[in-house]
Each structure stands twice: as structure tokens, then as C-alpha cells.
Amino acid sequence: MSTPNLEPRQDWTKEEIAAIYELPLPDLFLQAQQVRKANWPKGRMQKSQLLSIKTGGCAENCGYCSQSSHFDTGIPASKLMDVDAVVAEARKAKENGADRFCMGAAWRSLKDRDLPKVCSMIEAVKDEGMETCVTLGMLKEGQAEALADAGLDYYNHNLDTSREYYESVVTTRTYEDRIETLGKARNAGLNLCVGGILGMGEGREDRVGLLHELAQLTPHPESVPINMLVPVEGTPLGEATKSKPLEIVELVRAIATARIIFPRSWVRLSAGREAMTSEGQMLCILAGANSIFVGNKLLTADNPEMSEDDMLLAAMGVEQGTIADKPPSACSVQPPVTAPAAE
Numbered sequence: 403m404s405t406p407n408l409e410p411r412q413d414w415t416k417e418e419i420a421a422i423y424e425l426p427l428p429d430l431f432l433q434a435q436q437v438r439k440a441n442w443p444k445g446r447m448q449k450s451q452l453l454s455i456k457t458g459g460c461a462e463n464c465g466y467c468s469q470s471s472h473f474d475t476g477i478p479a480s481k482l483m484d485v486d487a488v489v490a491e492a493r494k495a496k497e498n499g500a501d502r503f504c505m506g507a508a509w510r511s512l513k514d515r516d517l518p519k520v521c522s523m524i525e526a527v528k529d530e531g532m533e534t535c536v537t538l539g540m541l542k543e544g545q546a547e548a549l550a551d552a553g554l555d556y557y558n559h560n561l562d563t564s565r566e567y568y569e570s571v572v573t574t575r576t577y578e579d580r581i582e583t584l585g586k587a588r589n590a591g592l593n594l595c596v597g598g599i600l601g602m603g604e605g606r607e608d609r610v611g612l613l614h615e616l617a618q619l620t621p622h623p624e625s626v627p628i629n630m631l632v633p634v635e636g637t638p639l640g641e642a643t644k645s646k647p648l649e650i651v652e653l654v655r656a657i658a659t660a661r662i663i664f665p666r667s668w669v670r671l672s673a674g675r676e677a678m679t680s681e682g683q684m685l686c687i688l689a690g691a692n693s694i695f696v697g698n699k700l701l702t703a704d705n706p707e708m709s710e711d712d713m714l715l716a717a718m719g720v721e722q723g724t725i726a727d728k729p730p731s732a733c734s735v736q737p738p739v740t741a742p743a744a745e
Contacts, residue, residue: 410666414617420610423659427651434658434690437665446723447715448502448693450535450670451495455523456482456507462539464562464572465639466602466631469508475636482507485522492527498708500696501724503527504535504558510574511540521552528553533725535595535625540575540583546590556625557587558595564611567604571639584619596623597672600656601631601648602639609656617663624728626660626667628653628691630674650682654689661690666729668693676705680714687718692727 422430438445459479463472471479492503505523512520524534535556536549546557561580562568568577584594596619598612616623630653633640653674660669671691675683696711715722 410622410664412618412620412622414614414663416610416614419613419617419659419663420607422662423606423610423613423655427654430655430658431688434661435688437662438690438692441665441729442692442727444721444723444727446692446721446727447687448668448723448725448727449498449500449696449711450502450504450693451491451498451500451697452504452506452695453488453491453495453697454508455488455505455520456480456509458508460508460539461510462572462574464574466571466599466634466637468634468637470637473636473638475634479508482516482519485519485526488523489526489530492530492532495697496530496532498696499722500532502533502535502693503530504537504556504695506537506558507539509539511542512538512545514542514545517545517548521548524549524552524554537595540579541586543586546586546592549587550590550592554592556593556595557584558625558627559583559587560597560599560627560629561612561615562598563602563604564608565615566611567602567608570604571602593625594619594623595625595627595670597625597627597629597670599629599631599673600653601643601674603643603646606652609652610659613656613659613663616660622664622667624667625670625693626664627670627672628657628660629672630677632673632677647677650678650685653682654685657686657691658689668728670695673705680717683714684718687720692723 457480458469458477459471460469461471463470468475468477495503527534533555535558536554537558559580562571565577588594596616600609630648631643633644657669669691670693671686672695696708697705
């Protein structure tokens with residue numbers, strides 16, 4: 403078994419990533435832990451919290467999403483929250499140990515009329531001493547710069563899955579639309595939060611394909627969230643995958659592979675924890691995840707209670723970390739993102 407690369411590289415091939423993904427679990431864990439110890443020596447777990455600042459009524463047809471207007475999921479559309487209400491939620495999150503606050507709006511794209519209010523939210527949350535992230539859909543020219551001027555740290559815009567499987571998930575925007583938005587955020591000097599969802603009926607080759615697409619982004623995303631599908635009644639993927647949930651070992655393999663490929667990025671264990679056992683979550687952390695989302699909701703999906711997370715980390719002997727744990731070279735303003743070429 404070769405020693406893993408401890409430096410980021412953008413020349414990963416699908417074959418190399420597949421070979422890592424399919425290693426015997428003890429070898430895969432060993433390589434992931436070598437990378438973690440070299441880049442994240444404190445081994446602590448950072449907490450983020452995610453708030454839906456505008457829920458429901460989204461024009462996109464993402465087949466997993468409870469907030470799409472294309473599906474009857476029982477989630478009513480709401481207006482954009484008031485700034486004071488968002489700040490109150492951020493303060494509660496900080497009191498409960500989160501030092502990163504993420505705000506998500508169910509939009510196809512950010513409208514110019516909503517931009518000032520979103521910027522006010524970012525400024526207010528930053529004033530609370532928290533790191534900020536938003537997910538607002540696609541961006542138009544100049545919007546990313548306005549978000550950066552407001553003090554935004556990260557822009558989240560997931561690729562969801564491999565390029566090949568993408569049209570089985572969503573057809574109202576293309577893969578290149580997503581890459582273009584990432585480029586606008588990066589060109590404005592924002593850090594990127596980019597990952598995907600596992601368990602949508604894709605094969606292992608698609609999980610490898612997703613990691614390959616992410617690995618081609620230059621520079622790498624500073625944050626890589628790995629989500630497990632939360633099946634939602636009324637959505638196409640929720641209905642199709644209900645009887646075939648993702649095996650936890652596949653999530654563990656994806657997280658360990660992401661840790662090796664993205665040595666200085668946050669690898670975030672994101673949606674789906676509510677359906678996992680404590681032992682399954684522990685395996686994900688041992689595989690290299692170094693951030694979790696806390697709070698009893700992730701947008702509209704259930705999430706473990708804070709007390710459960712505290713017991714989980716205590717049982718593992720893992721201390722709570724902070725955004726300051728990141729390696730010196732991570733999360734800094736870097737050159738514009740380079741989009742991977744279509745195959």
C-alpha cells in the first residue's frame with residue numbers, strides 16, 4: 403500500500419479515485435487518518451448550523467427536494483425571513499456551540515431585489531462573530547461581489563452527483579450552470595462549499611465520478627459536504643429509493659476518499675444523520691469527516707438533537723473544534739476556479 407498524498411492535487415484520474423474508494427476498509431481508513439493527522443492534527447469536530455431563510459416554492463425540479471414546486475410534499479412556500487429573526491437564530495446556534503452559520507433559500511437563482519436583505523443578514527451574522535455561508539441558487543453578474551463585500555465567507559452550490567447521472571436527478575438546470583455559478587463565486591474571492599448527495603439511485607461509479615469532478619476544480623473547494631439522501635414522500639427520488647437505502651459503508655468509503663483527495667478541505671458529514679446509528683456516524687468521523695451540522699433541522703429535514711451530538715462526540719473522545727482548526731493554506735482567497743471539461 404502506497405503512502406497517501408498529503409498535498410492537494412488537481413490531476414486525479416477516475417481510475418485513481420476508484421482504486422482508493424475500493425481499498426479494503428482498514429487500508430482506506432489508515433490512509434485517510436494519515437492525511438487527517440498531517441493536516442488536521444488536533445482531530446477535533448467543528449459544528450455548523452443551517453437555517454432555511456426562505457422555504458418552499460423553488461422552480462427547480464431536483465428529484466430529492468422537499469421544497470420544489472414541482473412536487474406535492476406538504477412544504478408550503480414562505481417569504482424571505484426578516485434580518486432580526488435570522489440573527490436571533492444565529493445567536494442561538496452560537497450559544498449551542500456552532501461557530502459557522504449557513505443560510506439557505508429555496509430559489510432557482512438569487513434575485514437582485516432580495517440581494518440587499520441577504521447582504522444585511524450576512525453582515526449581521528458576521529457581527530455576531532460567526533463564519534457565514536449561503537446557498538441561494540445560481541448567481542448573476544455582480545451578485546457574488548456584493549455578497550463578498552458584505553463579508554460572506556463561503557458560497558455553497560453542490561454538484562449533487564456525477565456528470566453522467568445528473569439528468570436523473572434534475573433537468574431544470576445543467577451541470578455547466580452549476581460550474582458557472584461556482585466560477586462566479588470563486589472569481590469574487592469567496593471560498594467554495596461544494597459536495598453532493600449519495601443514495602439517489604446512483605452507482606458506485608457515479609460516487610467516484612462526483613469526487614472526480616470536485617477534484618478537478620482548481621483550487622479545490624475549501625468545504626466538501628457529503629450528504630446521504632433523506633427520502634421525502636412526494637419526491638421522485640424519495641419514492642424510488644425508499645426500499646433501497648444507501649448502505650452506510652458506501653457513505654464511509656466516500657468520506658474517507660474525500661479526506662484523501664481533499665487533504666486541506668473541511669469534509670462535512672451533512673444530511674442523513676438522523677437515519678444513522680451512532681456507530682455509523684462514528685465510522686464516518688473515523689473515516690475523516692471533521693465537521694457536522696447541528697440543530698434539529700437541516701433546512702426542512704430532521705437532524706439529531708444537540709444533546710445526542712454531544713454524547714456522540716463524548717463517547718468518541720473527540721473535542722469540539724472551531725473554524726480556527728483549519729490548516730494555514732485552507733480557506734484563503736485563491737485563483738479563479740477552473741471548470742472540469744465535459745467528457
